[in-house]
Amino acid sequence: MRLRKALLGLAAALTFVGQAHAQQLLRDAEIEQWLDDYSRPIFRAAGLPADQIQILIIGDPTINAFAASLIMGVNTGTLTNADTPNEVVGVIAHETGHMAGGHSARSDDMVAAATRPMLLSLVLAAGAIAAGAPQAGIGILGLGQTIGTANYLKYSRGQEASADQAAVTYLDALHESSAGLISFFNKMKNSQIITGYKINPYMVSHPLALDRVQALERRAMASPYYDLKDSPEEIERLKLIQAKINGFLQDTNVTLRQYPLSDQSDPAHYARAVAYYRGSMIEKAEKEIDYLIEKHPENPYFYELKGQMLFEFGHVAESIEPHRRSVELAPTKALLRINLGRALIATEDAAQFPDAIKELRSALNIEPDNSFGWFELARAYGGLGNEAMADLATAESRYHSGSPGEAAVFAARARKGLTPNTPEYRQASDIIAAAQAISAGGRGARGPSRLPSPDPGQQTPEDDEDGGSDTDSQDNGGKTQTPAPQSPKDGDVPDPPTN
Numbered sequence: 001m002r003l004r005k006a007l008l009g010l011a012a013a014l015t016f017v018g019q020a021h022a023q024q025l026l027r028d029a030e031i032e033q034w035l036d037d038y039s040r041p042i043f044r045a046a047g048l049p050a051d052q053i054q055i056l057i058i059g060d061p062t063i064n065a066f067a068a069s070l071i072m073g074v075n076t077g078t079l080t081n082a083d084t085p086n087e088v089v090g091v092i093a094h095e096t097g098h099m100a101g102g103h104s105a106r107s108d109d110m111v112a113a114a115t116r117p118m119l120l121s122l123v124l125a126a127g128a129i130a131a132g133a134p135q136a137g138i139g140i141l142g143l144g145q146t147i148g149t150a151n152y153l154k155y156s157r158g159q160e161a162s163a164d165q166a167a168v169t170y171l172d173a174l175h176e177s178s179a180g181l182i183s184f185f186n187k188m189k190n191s192q193i194i195t196g197y198k199i200n201p202y203m204v205s206h207p208l209a210l211d212r213v214q215a216l217e218r219r220a221m222a223s224p225y226y227d228l229k230d231s232p233e234e235i236e237r238l239k240l241i242q243a244k245i246n247g248f249l250q251d252t253n254v255t256l257r258q259y260p261l262s263d264q265s266d267p268a269h270y271a272r273a274v275a276y277y278r279g280s281m282i283e284k285a286e287k288e289i290d291y292l293i294e295k296h297p298e299n300p301y302f303y304e305l306k307g308q309m310l311f312e313f314g315h316v317a318e319s320i321e322p323h324r325r326s327v328e329l330a331p332t333k334a335l336l337r338i339n340l341g342r343a344l345i346a347t348e349d350a351a352q353f354p355d356a357i358k359e360l361r362s363a364l365n366i367e368p369d370n371s372f373g374w375f376e377l378a379r380a381y382g383g384l385g386n387e388a389m390a391d392l393a394t395a396e397s398r399y400h401s402g403s404p405g406e407a408a409v410f411a412a413r414a415r416k417g418l419t420p421n422t423p424e425y426r427q428a429s430d431i432i433a434a435a436q437a438i439s440a441g442g443r444g445a446r447g448p449s450r451l452p453s454p455d456p457g458q459q460t461p462e463d464d465e466d467g468g469s470d471t472d473s474q475d476n477g478g479k480t481q482t483p484a485p486q487s488p489k490d491g492d493v494p495d496p497p498t499n
């Protein structure tokens with residue numbers, strides 16, 4: 001229910017005109033896959049370590065994107081305002097140009113120095129988001145004004161020109177057109193018409209001078225790939241993503257007007273399924289998603305939404321089959337496995353818990369720093385009476401949500417019930433050692449780049465409150481004694497990474 005409040009808050013925030021509006025961090029396997037498919041080849045073309053780059057989805061209707069060494073953030077408005085995938089590809093290629101050029105890493109730039117820890121705290125927060133949070137089906141974390149700092153990233157004209165040129169180089173190497181970059185720039189110039197915002201944040205951070213656009217046009221139009229167009233299938237896939245974003249982030253009535261019943265396209269069915277779901281119109285929502293599943297039985301995300309609907313409408317047992325089907329169709333998606341694990345646990349049938357543990361462990365192999373996944377795993381072990389493993393999983397959850405002090409407490413308790421010289425015992429010892437290193441002012445020895453902040457040490461494991469913010473979107477359920485994972489707060493800033 002708290003998430004619902006957050007969503008209502010977002011709807012209200014969207015009516016504000018100006019730069020001060022609420023933003024959210026999103027987790028969604030389908031949108032992430034879409035961004036991966038279009039971004040990773042560009043990262044590779046730029047010679048960047050593509051698999052290490054974290055892509056963050058920011059729920060914000062304005063067109064914006066930002067990059068800082070190995071982090072790239074994309075506003076949902078960038079996706080919903082695009083007419084073709086190629087337009088988004090152009091923006092990603094331009095941001096990649098900044099990333100590869102090290103443009104945001106200038107040590108003399110105090111804003112860049114302040115922005116980096118802020119971005120890392122977002123990476124940390126991403127792992128704390130519930131997969132398919134209650135009442136939403138999409139993982140959402142309210143950010144308040146936190147990420148507004150990213151808007152203060154401001155590149156020089158020289159950096160802009162160099163990012164443009166780099167973008168065309170990458171796209172040429174991939175045999176893709178740079179036309180989308182130009183059409184998107186032109187669109188942003190008129191963005192007050194599109195979004196109602198007076199100043200587009202992208203235009204603030206990426207100053208757009210006439211001579212720059214002209215230089216870009218000259219270079220892009222000389223490319224043999226300039227006239228290449230996205231296929232109808234690719235455009236349809238973008239429209240599905242847009243429908244999902246609109247369904248989840250827009251006011252439901254706005255969505256139903258935008259996708260009227262007369263529109264029988266797949267994206268319209270998708271948007272209506274989400275809108276009815278959020279409006280608790282159960283039968284209508286199920287009818288829309290069933291239509292899509294019957295037409296596209298190979299699409300894992302339609303099953304995911306169906307499972308989410310059934311789960312939230314209280315049909316927990318029936319939600320398991322669609323969730324399981326989504327995992328079968330997309331076995332590498334941690335979020336889908338966490339959905340399934342969570343549904344199995346919510347049956348409160350202990351016979352299902354070993355299966356839940358298997359799914360959650362698979363998910364955590366893919367995303368070891370997903371604190372929500374560890375939180376659910378703790379519930380499963382707790383439900384089976386395995387207190388030591390529950391404590392160990394809670395320790396991981398706390399560690400990865402930026403509370404190493406609490407993590408150490410749970411890890412120490414776990415060790416009492418674990419056998420020395422087992423992997424689990426060593427795992428608990430690792431957590432304690434890393435937490436001690438952090439509290440001694442050093443850095444934890446675990447994980448390559450996502451180390452949490454020094455723990456302020458004021459929270460006890462019993463302290464379940466999150467300070468009244470809307471960041472707590474998990475379904476705690478009250479079924480076990482395990483405390484909810486803490487979402488990172490503004491003051492919790494992770495250490496800079498080693499790279």
Ligand SMILES: [Zn+2]
Pocket residue numbers: 094098155159160163205206207
């Ligand atoms: Zn730029």
